[in-house]
Amino acid sequence: MIILPKISVVVVVEEENKYSISVLLGYLLKRLREEKLDNYFRFILTNWVNVSEVLSSLNRPHILIASLLTTQIPSLYSRVQSVLEVSRRLGGISAAGGPHATGDPYGTILNLGFDLAFIGEAEENFAEFVIELTQGGNPLSVSGVATISEGGVKVSYSNKRRVLSLDLVPPFCRELGLFNPIEIMRGCPHACRYCQVSYLFGTFPRFRSTENVVSFAKELLTRGIRDIRFVSPSGFEYMCSKNLNLSALSSLLETLNREVRSLGGRVYLGTFPSEVRPEHVTEETLRTVKAYVDNKKLNIGAQTGSERLLKLLHREHGADDVLNAVAIANKHGFKVDVDYMFGLPWEDSQDLEITMKQIERVIQLGGRIHCHTFIPLPGTPLSFASPRAIPETVKSKLVKLMGRGKLWGQWLWQERLARDIVLLRENNVIVINYKRASEVATKKSELVKRRFDVFYNNLRKIMSLNIETT
Numbered sequence: 001m002i003i004l005p006k007i008s009v010v011v012v013v014e015e016e017n018k019y020s021i022s023v024l025l026g027y028l029l030k031r032l033r034e035e036k037l038d039n040y041f042r043f044i045l046t047n048w049v050n051v052s053e054v055l056s057s058l059n060r061p062h063i064l065i066a067s068l069l070t071t072q073i074p075s076l077y078s079r080v081q082s083v084l085e086v087s088r089r090l091g092g093i094s095a096a097g098g099p100h101a102t103g104d105p106y107g108t109i110l111n112l113g114f115d116l117a118f119i120g121e122a123e124e125n126f127a128e129f130v131i132e133l134t135q136g137g138n139p140l141s142v143s144g145v146a147t148i149s150e151g152g153v154k155v156s157y158s159n160k161r162r163v164l165s166l167d168l169v170p171p172f173c174r175e176l177g178l179f180n181p182i183e184i185m186r187g188c189p190h191a192c193r194y195c196q197v198s199y200l201f202g203t204f205p206r207f208r209s210t211e212n213v214v215s216f217a218k219e220l221l222t223r224g225i226r227d228i229r230f231v232s233p234s235g236f237e238y239m240c241s242k243n244l245n246l247s248a249l250s251s252l253l254e255t256l257n258r259e260v261r262s263l264g265g266r267v268y269l270g271t272f273p274s275e276v277r278p279e280h281v282t283e284e285t286l287r288t289v290k291a292y293v294d295n296k297k298l299n300i301g302a303q304t305g306s307e308r309l310l311k312l313l314h315r316e317h318g319a320d321d322v323l324n325a326v327a328i329a330n331k332h333g334f335k336v337d338v339d340y341m342f343g344l345p346w347e348d349s350q351d352l353e354i355t356m357k358q359i360e361r362v363i364q365l366g367g368r369i370h371c372h373t374f375i376p377l378p379g380t381p382l383s384f385a386s387p388r389a390i391p392e393t394v395k396s397k398l399v400k401l402m403g404r405g406k407l408w409g410q411w412l413w414q415e416r417l418a419r420d421i422v423l424l425r426e427n428n429v430i431v432i433n434y435k436r437a438s439e440v441a442t443k444k445s446e447l448v449k450r451r452f453d454v455f456y457n458n459l460r461k462i463m464s465l466n467i468e469t470t
Contacts, residue, residue, distance in 0.1 A: 006042040007134070007465060008058050010092075012066035013045050013178075019231060019273075020067045020098055022178035026170035027123035028130065037134055043176055048079055052086045061091035061462045063130075067098035068108065070377050070430070074420035077112065077429065084113035088451070091458050095129075097122040099196045103379025104430055105146035106437035109153050110444065111429045115455045117146040119155070121186070121201055124164055133463055140459075150452050152441030166208040171216050171231075174223075181229035181273055182216050184208045184252075188233040189241045190277075192303075193314050193381040194341070194374060197233045207239050210252045217260045227266050227294075228256070235274035236285055242316075244280055246288050253292035266294040275299035275339070279317040281325035286332040297335040299370070300325050305358030306351040309344055319358060326365045336367040342394070342411065343374040343387035343418065352394055359401075369407040371398060373414035375421060378432050384425070387418040 013021050025043070032038040046054045048066075055062065064087045066080075084094050097118040101108045105117035118126055125144045132139040140147055146155045171182040187205040191198040217228045232238075239248035256267050270276045270289065278300050302322040304310060310319065322338065329336045340359060344351075359369055374387045401407035424430045431437050441448055 008042050008062040010044045010054055010062055010064045012048055012051055014047055016069050017067040017098055019180045022173045022180050024123055025176055026173035028127050029175050031127040035131055048076060051083050055086050055090055064092050064094040066096050068096050068100035070100045081113050088454050091461055093458050099200055102200050104432050106153050107431035109148050110440050115148050119144045123169055148452050148455050150449055152448055153437055166206050167212045181231045182213055183231040184213055185232040190316050191314055196377050196379050199379045205241055210255050214255055214259050221263055221265050226264060228260055229268045230274045232274040235270045235276040236280040250288045257292045268295045269293050270298045271295045272299055275301055278321040278325040281328055283328060290332050298329050299337045301339045303341045305355035309351050312346050323361060326362050326367045330366050337370045338362050338367050339370045341372045341374050342390050345385040347388045363406050371407050371409035371411040373411045373418055375418045383432050386422050
């Protein structure tokens with residue numbers, strides 16, 4: 001009998017991105033089973049605090065993977081660099097994915113220190129990379145991957161990437177005990193200028209079929225998870241693009257009611273992480289939804305009360321849609337949290353005055369405000385925008401609303417975070433585009449060359465591990 005040595009895959013899992021990691025690993029393990037390669041790998045879950053200790057205990061070649069949000073970078077920047085230095089020294093290669101790696105693959109590699117950045121949805125290309133790595137192929141030929149190179153960063157789009165049907169992608173990773181809400185929609189047709197979703201997944205949404213949703217919901221029930229929630233950038237926008245398909249939505253909810261609620265499950269749609277757009281909150285929609293969901297609250301995205309800003313943000317709804325949505329939701333017995341964003345790039349005193357008046361009206365109608373501060377996210381049209389300062393008079397009003405229990409959110413922390421992200425961008429830590437990346441690579445040419453040599457050597461060591469089949 002030949003003993004098959006394991007390649008260790010060290011996975012950094014944090015609360016902020018556990019959903020994406022769960023889906024990535026679920027699909028990877030599915031593909032490895034299909035290729036009869038699943039027994040070659042050992043998966044180790046850890047976090048950024050403990051990962052260096054985990055790597056040191058391995059003391060052998062490995063693959064380190066992480067999903068990154070831009071909002072994590074200011075606090076993790078130094079720690080990530082230190083961890084990746086340990087990984088390289090121990091013969092590892094490192095790969096990042098997620099919204100930040102997609103929006104800024106150059107900075108992810110040149111400054112954070114990852115060897116590879118997977119661009120866009122990474123389930124398929126990461127699985128292909130691992131399979132090529134294991135079978136002695138050419139893992140660096142996989143499309144949609146940025147890699148460290150002798151001259152800086154090389155981005156490969158050499159092959160046409162397969163766009164996966166959501167029915168092919170498990171919504172969680174049962175093998176590693178990672179369970180989360182079921183993704184029912186990927187991509188968004190609205191392309192709001194501040195949001196990464198459309199630029200990460202595209203503007204032609206894909207959907208998980210009703211049969212597939214129900215099958216995984218039942219599996220969650222068998223594991224003692226009664227609350228069935230869904231991941232969707234637009235909760236009521238099922239099997240459609242912009243114009244609602246209430247027939248499909250009704251069919252999904254009716255089937256869940258029959259197959260899941262009857263077994264003790266509780267269905268939540270229209271609340272985090274499946275918030276809804278205001279123009280979709282209509283009498284007909286809520287008559288369809290109300291009988292089949294267990295949530296008594298809806299999360300509605302407004303962002304601003306200013307018609308001018310709504311157009312500039314490409315929100316594709318009007319200010320009146322927000323107030324109409326709150327009134328209709330209340331009529332049907334739903335409480336509402338309405339999202340507003342301050343510090344928008346074009347925001348002036350008149351926009352703020354209009355927004356504050358709308359907020360007062362939302363509160364009068366029984367709504368609660370979920371308050372945010374604009375953060376410039378790589379990969380969006382507003383990547384290089386800077387947040388406007390929120391006037392002290394407006395801050396004072398918002399704080400008073402917090403004191404009355406009418407407003408909540410991390411907007412004050414996000415205001416500081418946005419400034420930190422702008423500072424990292426100005427210092428070329430967050431790079432975003434090729435021109436800036438070339439400048440950084442030139443300044444770091446010797447370091448980049450050394451890192452490339454280490455990466456290539458470590459990659460060859462992993463590929464040369466004595467993996468045989470019986």
